[in-house]
Amino acid sequence: MFPFLSIFIHSIYAWPINRFHINDMSPMKILIRFAAIGLLNFVSPASAQSGPLPLEKIKLPAGFSIELWAEVPNARELAVGKNGTVFAGSMSEGKVYAITETDGKRQVRTIAEGLTLPIGVAFKDGALYVSAVNRILRFDDIEGKLDQPGKPVVVSDIYPAEKHHGGKFIAFGPDGLLYAPVGAPCNICEPPPETFALISRMKPDGTGHEVYAQGVRNTVGFDWHPETKELWFTDNGRDWMGDNLPPDELNRAPRKGMHFGYPYCHGSDIPDPKFGAKRDCSKTTPPEAKFEPHVAALGMRFYTGKMFPKEYQNNIFVAEHGSWNRRNKIGYRVKLVRLKNSKVVKQEVFAEGWLENENAWGRPVDVLVMPDGALLVSDDFAGAIYRISYKKP
16 A cells, blocks of 8 residues: 555656746645645655565566666665665665675765755766755765765756656766756746756856756666767656657767757657647657656666676666556556667567556666676665666576
8 A cells, every 4th residue: 555655746746837837736735735745744655555565476588687786765866886885875765885795895975964955866986976956065085975965066956946857867978077967847838948958068166167968857767878979868758648758768869059949849740739839840859769658667778797698798788667647557567678770679578576456566767787797776655775687508
C-alpha cells in the first residue's frame, strides 16, 4: 500500500502553483495538493520499501547479474571520483552521499545535507559539483575530505528557484564545460525561453554562462557520444494528453542553438493542444528515438566499459523511472538503445522486474558505468544503488 501512496502524494505535490499556469489548475487540484504536503510527513519514498529487496525478480540477459551495492536513501544522480568514490545526490532527502569501498566493505557517508533538491552531482579535477535548484556548489578536494568536507564554494546562483522540474542533472562535457538544465516550471506553459525549458553550460568557475539548447521540457539525464562527442539527452513528455500521448524522447544536440519543440510540439509531429498553433513542428528538432508515453526516461549513459560483451559498446542505457498518472503503469526498468553510425536502430528492455501487477517496489533513476565496467543503477524509491555485472555463461 505505501509505495502507491508515496508515488501518488509526490506526484500531487509536484503540481506547481505559480504565475505561469495557475489558471490550468482546478480549485480541487489546489486543495488536494496542499493536503498532500501534510501527508509527505507521513510517508516518503525512502521509507516506502521495507525488508529485503526481491532482486531475484529482476530479469536480465544471459550472463548478467544484479546485486544490492549500497543502501542510499532517495538516491538520484551518480558520479564517480578519481579514487573510485561514488557520489549520489538526492531529492526529498536534501542530502549528498559518498560511498567508498575498502576490503570489500562499503561505507556510506553523508557529505552535505539541508540542501534543496540536490539531485545532481559531477566530478572534475578533484572537486565535486552539486546542483541545488538555483545554485551550483563545489566541494574542493572532496575525496581527501570525506569526513569533513567543509563549506562549499558557490559556483553559480543565477538559476531560478522554481522547484517544479527544478532538480538539475549536471555533467561535464568533452569541452570541459559544466552542463545544467532548467526544466519548465509547469506541466505545460510558455515560460521565458531564456530562463526555462533549456540546457545551459558554463565554465567550471561559473563564468561564461550560456544557453545551449531550448525547447527542452525536463531532461534528467544526458551524456556525450564517446566517438562523435555529440550531446544526447532524455526529455520527459508533458502530462494530461491521455495514456498514449505524447512520447518521452531521446534527443541529440550536436551544436548550440537547436530547439526541441516544447511547449509547441511533442515527439516529432504532435502539436500541443494549447500552444501548437504558435510554431510549425517541422521547424523544431525531432527526437532520435521515441520512448513510450509517461515512462519517465531519466538518467542515460553510453556504455564505455570493457566488462560487458562488445555489442554493448557505445550503446545507451536509459533508466525509466516509471509512470505516475497512467491507468496502466509503464516503465520501472532499464532500457538499452542500440546505435549504428550515430543512428538509433533498436530499443530493447535490459532490466525489468521492479513493477509487478501494477505494484512497484523500485524506480530506476540513473545509470553509471564504473571503472571496472559494471553498471550501477540508482533507485530513489527503494533507497538503493544496484550493481549489474557480467560473466560469460
